[in-house]
Every structure is written in C-alpha cells, then in structure tokens.
Amino acid sequence: MKGGGYYSRVNRGTKQVISDALDLVETAIEGMLIEDSDRVFAIADYGAADGGTSYELVRNIIGMVRARAPKRPIVVNYNDLPKNDFSALFEMIHGEDEILGVKSYLKDYDNVFILASGTSFYRQAFPDNSIDLGFSSTALHWLSEKPGIISDHIHAVGAKGSELKAFAVQAKKDWQTILLHRAKELVPGGKLVFINFCIDEQGRYLGNTAGVNMLDTYNAIWLELVAEGTVTNEEYTNVVFPQFYRTGEEFAAPFSDPNGEVCKAGLNLDQIESRVVECPHAATYRETKDLDSFVRAYVSMLRSWSESTFYNGLDPSRPPDERNRIVDLFYGKYEERVRRTPEEHAMDHVHYYMMISKANVP
Numbered sequence: 159m160k161g162g163g164y165y166s167r168v169n170r171g172t173k174q175v176i177s178d179a180l181d182l183v184e185t186a187i188e189g190m191l192i193e194d195s196d197r198v199f200a201i202a203d204y205g206a207a208d209g210g211t212s213y214e215l216v217r218n219i220i221g222m223v224r225a226r227a228p229k230r231p232i233v234v235n236y237n238d239l240p241k242n243d244f245s246a247l248f249e250m251i252h253g254e255d256e257i258l259g260v261k262s263y264l265k266d267y268d269n270v271f272i273l274a275s276g277t278s279f280y281r282q283a284f285p286d287n288s289i290d291l292g293f294s295s296t297a298l299h300w301l302s303e304k305p306g307i308i309s310d311h312i313h314a315v316g317a318k319g320s321e322l323k324a325f326a327v328q329a330k331k332d333w334q335t336i337l338l339h340r341a342k343e344l345v346p347g348g349k350l351v352f353i354n355f356c357i358d359e360q361g362r363y364l365g366n367t368a369g370v371n372m373l374d375t376y377n378a379i380w381l382e383l384v385a386e387g388t389v390t391n392e393e394y395t396n397v398v399f400p401q402f403y404r405t406g407e408e409f410a411a412p413f414s415d416p417n418g419e420v421c422k423a424g425l426n427l428d429q430i431e432s433r434v435v436e437c438p439h440a441a442t443y444r445e446t447k448d449l450d451s452f453v454r455a456y457v458s459m460l461r462s463w464s465e466s467t468f469y470n471g472l473d474p475s476r477p478p479d480e481r482n483r484i485v486d487l488f489y490g491k492y493e494e495r496v497r498r499t500p501e502e503h504a505m506d507h508v509h510y511y512m513m514i515s516k517a518n519v520p
C-alpha cells in the first residue's frame with residue numbers, strides 16, 4: 159500500500175467501520191478485570207496500516223482503561239507487515255501530521271507508550287500472556303499465501319469449484335493459525351475485538367450490496383485490457399487477491415468444537431454479528447451531487463488498497479513506468495464507469511464484528 163499516511167487520508171469508510179466498534183470495545187473492557195498496578199496494560203492493533211483509522215478508538219480505549227486504572231502504564235502495539243510505512247504511523251500518532259486534525263492522545267494521557275511490531279499476524283508477534291486487549295479491523299481477510307489460481311476472476315468471491323475450495327481450505331487453516339497465535343499472546347481473561355470482511359447472511363460483501371459489484375468491475379476492466387492487447391493472458395491470471403471473505407459459520411466453526419485446538423487454547427466466541435457501513439463517498443455524492451469530487455475520492459480510495467495487486471501482477475520485465483501507465487489506464491477506466499453511472503457505485507463495507515475472550519484459567 160502507498161505510504162505517507164495516504165491510507166488514512168482516503169479511507170473514510172474503514173475509519174467509520176472502526177468507530178462503529180466502540181460498543182464492542184466498551185463491553186470487552188467492562189468484562190475485564192482491570193486493576194490499578196505497575197503492570198503494563200497492553201493493547202495490540204493487528205494490521206494497523208498507518209494507525210490513522212483506529213486512532214480515535216485507541217484514544218477511547220486508553221480513556222476507558224485510565225478511568226479504572228489511573229496509574230497503570232499503557233502500551234499500544236501497532237502491528238503490520240514489515241514493509242508497512244511505520245514512519246508515517248509514528249509521525250501521525252505523535253501529532254506531527256495534520257491528517258488527524260486532532261491532538262495526539264499522547265498529549266492527553268501520560269504513561270502511554272507506542273510500539274510497533276513488523277511481524278505478520280500469521281506468526282506469534284508478542285510474548286506469551288502479554289496482550290490484554292487485541293483489536294483488528296479489515297485485515298484478517300488477507301491470506302498467508304495465494305492457494306492457487308482463479309481462472310476467470312481476480313478475487314475468491316468469483317471463484318468456483320475446486321478453485322474456490324482451495325481458497326476456502328486455506329482460509330480455514332489461516333483463521334485457526336491467527337486464533338492460536340493470539341491465544342498465546344493474550345493474558346488469561348484478555349479479549350479480542352475483531353472486525354472482519356465477510357460474506358454476510360444475505361450474501362452481501364464489500365462493494366456488493368446493491369448496484370454495481372466492485373470486484374466484478376475490477377475483473378471486467380482487467381479483461382478489457384486483455385482484449386485490447388495491453389495486458390497478457392498470463393498477467394490476467396497473475397492478478398488474484400490473496401484474500402477470502404469468510405461467512406459467519408466459517409468464523410464461528412473453530413469455537414464450536416470443544417476438542418478442537420482453539421477451544422483447548424481457552425478461546426471463546428462471546429459475540430458475533432454482521433454490520434454494513436455505508437460508503438461515505440457515495441453518501442456525500444448523494445448530498446452534494448459533486449461528480450468530479452466523487453469520482454476522484456472514490457477511485458483514490460479503491461486505489462489505496464488494490465493498486466499494488468494489479469501492479470505486481472504485471473510482468474516484472476516491463477519497466478516501472480510502463481507498469482504505472484497500465485495501472486493508471488486501469489483506474490482511468492474505472493473512473494469512466496463511475497462517471498457514467500455514479501449512483502450505481504458504492505463500496506459499502508460488510509463486516510462481522512466479533513468479541514473473543516481467553517479463559518481466566520487457561
């Protein structure tokens with residue numbers, strides 16, 4: 159993903175998704191034994207990107223913990239992949255970037271420390287029994303690896319038969335891996351609040367709630383570039399998002415087998431429900447009817463999380479300029495489509511919001 163705080167600047171939707179988790183976080187913290195002591199209260203944000211979208215929620219968490227434990231040191235661990243732009247994150251959280259438009263929580267609360275962990279959430283990222291509250295939003299749909307090709311789509315939502323099965327099997331394995339590592343990291347009585355992309359009870363998923371299907375549109379435009387001779391067949395199949403949107407049943411499955419490893423590790427699924435957050439860009443357009451602003455903001459937001467997948471699917475023998483030109487052409491075509499039927503385009507977010515706890519006696 160692009161660095162320099164670009165992610166937070168253009169992603170109003172994911173910020174709203176996180177704000178909507180406040181009730182879950184409140185319930186999680188209310189249910190925890192938080193004593194005032196010298197022991198660190200550790201928060202982890204898994205897949206935090208530049209930290210801007212979860213910033214207000216983290217401020218709220220700090221406030222809630224501080225109210226019950228005035229002297230307790232608090233550490234916020236921001237986790238993401240090694241190549242994440244952690245410099246942008248530190249600049250933002252220290253209030254050296256205007257992007258947040260609010261005072262850094264580090265200026266409001268003392269005895270609060272921020273640390274970064276550049277270790278994949280597919281590994282244990284923190285020591286045993288060290289995290290009190292783990293949080294993750296819109297990150298755990300990224301698989302640990304691409305389990306195969308999808309011959310006629312760029313995303314598992316369009317896969318069928320054995321190709322879909324390979325993604326589902328990988329996603330099942332990965333969900334268990336994520337949970338088992340978090341079970342080790344959590345203190346007994348610790349909690350996880352996870353907000354994950356999904357396919358909900360009505361078959362809805364990101365950018366597929368009504369109107370144009372966003373991922374089908376990506377696929378159609380990528381195919382258009384093949385038909386025009388700009389992108390090769392091989393480059394077409396190279397582009398597959400290594401992601402999977404799990405169903406509620408798939409999220410809940412590891413918790414329902416008392417002899418399974420997740421239950422034996424002491425994890426319990428306390429709460430799970432799907433929620434849809436309306437695309438803020440589409441909502442603004444409906445009010446303002448400012449088409450240029452909508453097209454620009456909407457496609458920039460799409461670009462912020464998808465561009466690298468298309469760029470990396472292009473043959474590495476092409477010079478970077480050429481790859482950038484093709485990617486520009488791709489998003490230019492997306493812009494044209496939005497311009498033609500703006501009211502049909504929206505990236506509504508569809509997530510399962512879940513709270514998980516680790517037993518007090520492991």
Ligand SMILES: C[S@@+](CC[C@H](N)C(=O)[O-])C[C@H]1O[C@@H](n2cnc3c(N)ncnc32)[C@H](O)[C@@H]1O
Pocket residue numbers: 159169172173176204205206207208211212237238239242277278279280294295296297300463
């Ligand atoms: C769409 S962003 C979400 C950022 C933020 N949590 C939010 O909700 O706005 C997904 C983030 O997950 C990170 N990510 C993907 N796979 C990861 C992994 N295996 N370990 C840690 N972070 C990962 C990406 O680098 C990216 O920053």
